[in-house]
Structure formats: structure tokens, C-alpha cells
Amino acid sequence: MGKGDAKKKEPAGKGKGKQAAGASDEGAKDKGASKGGKGDKLGTCNFVKARHILCEKQGKITEVYQKLQEGWLDSGDKVPPAEFGKLAMQYSECPSGKRGGDLGWFPRGKMAGPFQEVAFSTAIGATSPAFKSTHGYHIVLCEGRRG
Template sequence: MSSSAGNQVRASHILIKHQGSRRKASWKDPEGQIIRNTTRDSAVSQLKALRDDILSGKAKFDDLAARYSDCSSAKRGGDLGPFGRNQMQKPFEEATFALKVGEMSDIVDTDSGVHIIKRTG
């Protein structure tokens, strides 16, 4: 392992944007029609249901990310690749670094929307 191993993580995520998101458009909703009509509570409920499906084994994280995430990383199953400190929004960074490899977060709020994060490296 390199000396910087503890300074970088790799993660995948599922992002659901909502009315309070700083950018109300995504690859699957370019005009933001759905996002503008999605409350934060609704986005959280959707993410919780997806998280439950993953935890119960009904679905795989990367499949759900590809289908439901508002992030362009959806085409990679939510994979964001490796990143270090100060490269992501603070709540996202803190949640990711707190996870062990293979663990999945609870709901994480950022300016982008609400996320569930899976640490993959």
C-alpha cells in the first residue's frame, strides 16, 4: 500500500435530487420537471426503499444506481472512483471516510440532494 492509502477512498452512490437541490436537472431529467416536484421527504423515502432492497438482497447497489441515481455516475453503477479529502462536499466526504469498505451509509444530505453511499475501496 502506498503512504497515501489512508487519504483516499473509493465509493459509489445513489443521488436523488429534490426541490432544494442546488442544480435541478440531471441526466435523466434534463429539464428538471421531476426534480422540481420532488420534496426532500419524498426523495428520502425513495432512497430508504432502495436501501432496504439492497440490504434485503432483493437488488444490487450498482443496478439501482444505474436506474435511479440522478448523478451521471449512474452509467457506472454509481462509481465515483477514488477521491481524497476536500474533493467532495463535506457531509459526503465525512460519511464516506467513516464507512468501512463494503458498508453502506444511511441517508446523507448535501447541496446536491440526498444520497446513499457505498464505500468500495
């Protein structure tokens, strides 16, 4: 088992073009780094800690985002996680809303499409604009990155 792992790691650093089709994780990291545009750290981390607010209706998530703008974002402040959590408990339609929208640490590849893209490209401490996924409308607060 150890030898197989070593073989997988070695080629990834050498020929990205040859390995891209067979190594989906490395391909995702490379794409994330190029899409992030704000530096490699956003696109290459393996784990992110985030909170979110999920609403089925666009009007409801717009209302929540306006509250965030009026309270913090318009003045250039970052939304404190505790305050974001209060809004998540009040408005989020996701079971995580009971925990203030806290999703904890999750790896790249666990969340679907646009949610993962936003969670992994939002700067630490920043709040994303509202966006749509297959589950509804979200706002994400990135709390940390690692790996």
C-alpha cells in the same frame, strides 16, 4: 523542492497544536479520526473508493433506501456493489449513475462537506443511511480505503 517537503513533514509529527492552523490537511485527518469513533483507520485514510446514488427529492432517496433495506440491510447483509450499481443506474440523478454510481478512488478534500464526511467514515462494504448535501440526497457505498 525536496528540502521544503522534508520540512513540512517533520513539524507535523511534533507539534500538532502549533501546526493545526497552518496545516489544513493534518487538521482534517486529526478531526476525522476523532469524529469517526470506530478507530483511526476510518478517519486517517487519504483515499476512498465509493459508489453513490444522488436524488434531488428526499422521497425518491427514501424509496431507494427502503429497497436496500428490504433486499439486504434488514437481514444484516451488505449490499453487493453490482446490486447497488443497478439501483444507481435506475434512480441516481448524477452522471455517475450511468456507471452504477461508481466514483472510483478520490482523495480527501475533493468532495464537499457532508459527502466527504460520510464517504470517509462509512466502513468498507457498508452502505450509509440517506443524507443531505448541497447537491441533494445521497446514499454511499464504501468499496475501499487506502493511504
